[in-house]
Every structure is written in structure tokens, then in C-alpha cells.
Amino acid sequence: MSGPSRDNPLGADSPSPNSEHEAQQIVRQRVTNREFNEWYSEQQFQTNILEGKAYFNGPSPSKDPERHSPSKLLQCHRKASYARKNAPREGTPPEGLFWIGSEFEEQVIVPFLQHITTPETYVANSLWIDTEIVVDDTSLHVRGSTDPAIVNTDADPLFLTEIKTTTSVDYLSAPKPHHRAQLHAYLYALNNEYDHSITDGMIVYGSRTTLDIAAFHVEFDPVFWERVVKWMATQTQYEQACELPPATPERDWECKYCSFKHRCGEADTPYGDTGYDGLLPVFDKYDWQNLQEYLEAHKERDAQLTPTLAHRFPDLAEEYGVYDWKCSRCGTSFDWNSVDWDGNADNLPFCPDCAEAGDLVTLSGPEADSQLNTDRE
Known part of the structure; x- marks a missing residue:
């Protein structure tokens, strides 16, 4: 090891004043939102490969008209088509919300469920569903994975959960319809797949600011499920006919937070009824x-x-x-x-x-x- 010198009083193994200044300059220049987002995207890319989920990397393929994801049910038909056809999204992607939701589920809810479940049951991180529903000679395919489920010793599902994060749980008095629709899709698929009845689940909302939770028991409702199936059939009909669906928000606030509001015509810009491309x-x-x-x-x-x-x-x-x-x-x-x-x-x-x-x-x-x-x- 070399000792201090006039040019580098800290020694040869320590950065010189010039290199320290250069390092500070690099940090000041590169700590930007753009640089951070690119770095975070690369981390996700590497993690997906490491975990054998490389199929998550890159853009999602355009959805076939007959295929539906449980998490996308009961929303504005036009918004759904824009997303399913990979129309360009406006604004900034809510990566932070996705990350917080995933961490809340994996680091908080799963351990909590493991703590409260009985010795004869276990917690599964997720269950895969792939089911078919025939409506007027049209086959609708619903595919996706559940949130944590309570299972028996054979890993057969007994009770499902759907985990959502929100700013506050104080205003919640009932689960949101599109979250009920998502849980119903899972219940319907699993109930058809297993010999025993699976008709119950719970939607758990967690506050991103306080970690308070609000839980709502949900029992499969055939009448409500008919509404969901009708929504899927209508969505499929629009896309099979290559029609841009009407702007029909299911919720009052849906347009305000929509990633396609300018394209659709629900913003203060001179655009409207624009196609997918x-x-x-x-x-x-x-x-x-x-x-x-x-x-x-x-x-x-x-x-x-x-x-x-x-x-x-x-x-x-x-x-x-x-x-x-x-x-x-x-x-x-x-x-x-x-x-x-x-x-x-x-x-x-x-x-x-x-x-x-x-x-x-x-x-x-x-x-x-x-x-x-x-x-x-």
C-alpha cells in the first residue's frame, strides 16, 4: 500500500480529489427519473430470467378476442380494447403501485395468513386457472393466477383471497365490483375443476399509508357472475367485428385515471374516437x-x-x-x-x-x- 502524497494525501488506494469530483459530477448528472426507470426495468428483466419467467419480459402480445384476464373484467369496453390491442399508453406507468401491491401481498399478507390458518391447512401463493365458458356458440377463455389461497394437505383450494392496495381503507364499505368480478372468475374456474365446492373468498384491501386493512367476505353469486359473463361476451363481439367499442366507463372515476383518455376523447385535447394503432x-x-x-x-x-x-x-x-x-x-x-x-x-x-x-x-x-x-x- 502506498502512503499519502502531495497529489493524493489520502494514499494511493483512496480516490484522488479529481476522481472524487468526477464521481460527484456523475452522481448529480445521473440521478434522474429517466435513469432510475431504465435501471429498475433492467432489474425486473434480470429477475424474470432468474426466476424462469422470461415470458414476462417485453410487451404483452395482443389478446385474442375470446381470451380474458380476470384482473381486466368489468371495466370500460373501449379502455379494455385499447389495452388488449397494445395501443400506446399515455402518461407514466404506475410501476410504484404494482411494486407496493406485490410487496404488500408477499411480505405482509402471506405471512399473516400463515399465522392465522389452522394446522390442517396451508397457504399457497397462487393457483393457476384456465377455463372455458360457452355463450351463444362463442367460447370464452379465462386465464390467470389467483392471489394467496388456503389449501388442504393435497394443495387443493378451500378458500381464496384477492389482495388490493389503496390510499385509505376508511371510505370502503363494500368490495369494488371489478374486484368482485375478478374473484368470481377464480371461484368459477376452480369450482369446476375440483370435486369439492369452492364458493367462498375474501377481498382484502390494504392501506399504502397506514397498513390498515379492510376485509370483505365474498360468496359466489350466480346473478352477478351472469353480468360478468355478459361483459366478456360483449367485449369479444366488438373485437371479433373489429369495432372500436363505445366509451362506457363502469365507474365514475375511470376516465380521469385512464391511460387512453386523450386517445378516446375524454380529455381537454383535440382527439377523440381514435383507433388502436x-x-x-x-x-x-x-x-x-x-x-x-x-x-x-x-x-x-x-x-x-x-x-x-x-x-x-x-x-x-x-x-x-x-x-x-x-x-x-x-x-x-x-x-x-x-x-x-x-x-x-x-x-x-x-x-x-x-x-x-x-x-x-x-x-x-x-x-x-x-x-x-x-x-x-
């Missing part, structure tokens, strides 16, 4: 992660960024490409990087050709539904 033109309220997932999901169909977004996400522009600016007046196209523009979506550039002729016409990107190479009948 393409990014909204001249719209910049997309998050980097949502954009990357959308572009990757539609990579085989040559999805690209709009010129508006290329200025915000140059790394994605380089990887996936960028559509041209378009002039609605003369129809001329311009390479996104050839037009002088400061990136302000509220102050779009003028068409050079029209300006030269004395007309000030702003440029825009391609229409959302025409952005992807797709075979449409």
Missing part, C-alpha cells in the same frame, strides 16, 4: 417507458416516433426511426430533422413550401391510424 399526432404526453413498450410491441409493423416526440426522445428516434412532417395544405412531406423547430409542441413549425408562397400552414405528423404498416380488410 399509431401515436397521436402532435401529442407529447407519452412517457419514455410506455413509448418504448409500444414501439417494441409493434416493431414488426414498422412503428416509429412522430416528429414531435423525436425531439424529446432522440435515443428512441435513432433506434426506431421517425415519421416525416406532413403539410395538410400541399401534402408535402419533410424529414423530421430537416425542419427548423425548437421542440415546443405549442408552437409547431410552418410548412416551408407554403410559407414561401405566402401561406403560414403548420406541419403535423401522420394521423394515428395510418402510422403502422398493417393489412386491413
Whole structure:
């Protein structure tokens, strides 16, 4: 080990003042929301591979019209189709809510259930379901995995739970309908699979701020289940007919927190009733992660960024490409990087050709539904 010197008074094994300053600079520059999100995504990617769940990496494939996930039942039909068809999500993905929900279930609820269950029963982290329901000659397939379940010594289910986290449990007086629908799907599937009756479960809400819980016993209700099945059949009919479903929120607050509210027309922007394909033109309220997932999901169909977004996400522009600016007046196209523009979506550039002729016409990107190479009948 070398001793201190005039250039490095702490010794050769200690960082020099210059390297310390460089380290501080790197930390200040790289502790950003964008860098953190990319790092966290990579951690999830590695964890999925380590746990043999590599199929969770990358965008989810577009759902077949007949297939339904229990966690997506009884919501706005249009919102459901947007999500099922991998339409680009707006805003920022709620990764924190997903993480907190998972940790609350695994680190708090499962140990608690293990503490209170009887010596003759056990707690299973989850159970897989895959069931078929025939409605008017249409086969509906419901697939997914439950939350923790109480099982017997043969690991056969006896009682199900559905775990949800929320800001506060003080206002809850009953379980939410879409959570009841999710639990009903699990009960229906497992009751058909096993010889003994499985008709009971519990929805447990946990507060993310206080860890207080509110639990509601749920017994399978055939009338309510008919409503859920009807919802699935209607959703399937819209998608089989290649129709954009109507905007029919099941809950008053659903539009406010929807990841597709601009696309749908439920926001203070000039968009509405937009199909599944393409990014909204001249719209910049997309998050980097949502954009990357959308572009990757539609990579085989040559999805690209709009010129508006290329200025915000140059790394994605380089990887996936960028559509041209378009002039609605003369129809001329311009390479996104050839037009002088400061990136302000509220102050779009003028068409050079029209300006030269004395007309000030702003440029825009391609229409959302025409952005992807797709075979449409």
C-alpha cells in the first residue's frame, strides 16, 4: 500500500480529489427519473430470467378476442380494447403501485395468513386457472393466477383471497365490483375443476399509508357472475367485428385515471374516437417507458416516433426511426430533422413550401391510424 502524497494525501488506494469530483459530477448528472426507470426495468428483466419467467419480459402480445384476464373484467369496453390491442399508453406507468401491491401481498399478507390458518391447512401463493365458458356458440377463455389461497394437505383450494392496495381503507364499505368480478372468475374456474365446492373468498384491501386493512367476505353469486359473463361476451363481439367499442366507463372515476383518455376523447385535447394503432399526432404526453413498450410491441409493423416526440426522445428516434412532417395544405412531406423547430409542441413549425408562397400552414405528423404498416380488410 502506498502512503499519502502531495497529489493524493489520502494514499494511493483512496480516490484522488479529481476522481472524487468526477464521481460527484456523475452522481448529480445521473440521478434522474429517466435513469432510475431504465435501471429498475433492467432489474425486473434480470429477475424474470432468474426466476424462469422470461415470458414476462417485453410487451404483452395482443389478446385474442375470446381470451380474458380476470384482473381486466368489468371495466370500460373501449379502455379494455385499447389495452388488449397494445395501443400506446399515455402518461407514466404506475410501476410504484404494482411494486407496493406485490410487496404488500408477499411480505405482509402471506405471512399473516400463515399465522392465522389452522394446522390442517396451508397457504399457497397462487393457483393457476384456465377455463372455458360457452355463450351463444362463442367460447370464452379465462386465464390467470389467483392471489394467496388456503389449501388442504393435497394443495387443493378451500378458500381464496384477492389482495388490493389503496390510499385509505376508511371510505370502503363494500368490495369494488371489478374486484368482485375478478374473484368470481377464480371461484368459477376452480369450482369446476375440483370435486369439492369452492364458493367462498375474501377481498382484502390494504392501506399504502397506514397498513390498515379492510376485509370483505365474498360468496359466489350466480346473478352477478351472469353480468360478468355478459361483459366478456360483449367485449369479444366488438373485437371479433373489429369495432372500436363505445366509451362506457363502469365507474365514475375511470376516465380521469385512464391511460387512453386523450386517445378516446375524454380529455381537454383535440382527439377523440381514435383507433388502436399509431401515436397521436402532435401529442407529447407519452412517457419514455410506455413509448418504448409500444414501439417494441409493434416493431414488426414498422412503428416509429412522430416528429414531435423525436425531439424529446432522440435515443428512441435513432433506434426506431421517425415519421416525416406532413403539410395538410400541399401534402408535402419533410424529414423530421430537416425542419427548423425548437421542440415546443405549442408552437409547431410552418410548412416551408407554403410559407414561401405566402401561406403560414403548420406541419403535423401522420394521423394515428395510418402510422403502422398493417393489412386491413
